[in-house]
Amino acid sequence: MGDIERPPRLGDWICPEHGTVTPYTGGVVAACPECLEPALHTVHNARGDQVYRMPAPDYCGGPDRHPLTAGRVLIGWKPCRCQGGGGHTTWSCRACPSVLMWPPHDLAGPPTGGGWRL
Numbered sequence: 001m002g003d004i005e006r007p008p009r010l011g012d013w014i015c016p017e018h019g020t021v022t023p024y025t026g027g028v029v030a031a032c033p034e035c036l037e038p039a040l041h042t043v044h045n046a047r048g049d050q051v052y053r054m055p056a057p058d059y060c061g062g063p064d065r066h067p068l069t070a071g072r073v074l075i076g077w078k079p080c081r082c083q084g085g086g087g088h089t090t091w092s093c094r095a096c097p098s099v100l101m102w103p104p105h106d107l108a109g110p111p112t113g114g115g116w117r118l
């Protein structure tokens with residue numbers, strides 16, 4: 001946690017705020033266990049450069065569970081104040097209306113006035 005001094009290595013999970021983390025995996029994507037923001041995965045791209053990849057859920061939340069591989073998912077952002085500022089990363093399936101989000105929307109949080117629906 002917070003081990004920012006060490007450069008990330010291949011396979012590490014990174015939180016922009018908390019550095020290298022052991023991700024929480026109980027949600028739709030690997031996430032920082034402290035702030036629950038999606039954790040970036042340190043991988044090699046096609047040219048062998050070390051890059052940080054935004055995680056995506058394996059399958060959509062619809063009844064057909066479409067695989068959310070590259071090109072089949074739209075990554076978005078839903079501003080929301082339920083987490084005390086910030087919002088939710090969203091993954092929209094292109095084959096059905098399913099939208100997954102993370103962190104979970106806190107229904108007990110302050111009203112956002114944004115018309116957010118689960």
Ligand SMILES: [Zn+2]
Pocket residue numbers: 015016017018032033034035036037
């Ligand atoms: Zn974090």
Ligand SMILES: [Zn+2]
Pocket residue numbers: 060061062064065066093094095096097098
């Ligand atoms: Zn789908």
Ligand SMILES: [Zn+2]
Pocket residue numbers: 080081082083087088104105106
């Ligand atoms: Zn929310």
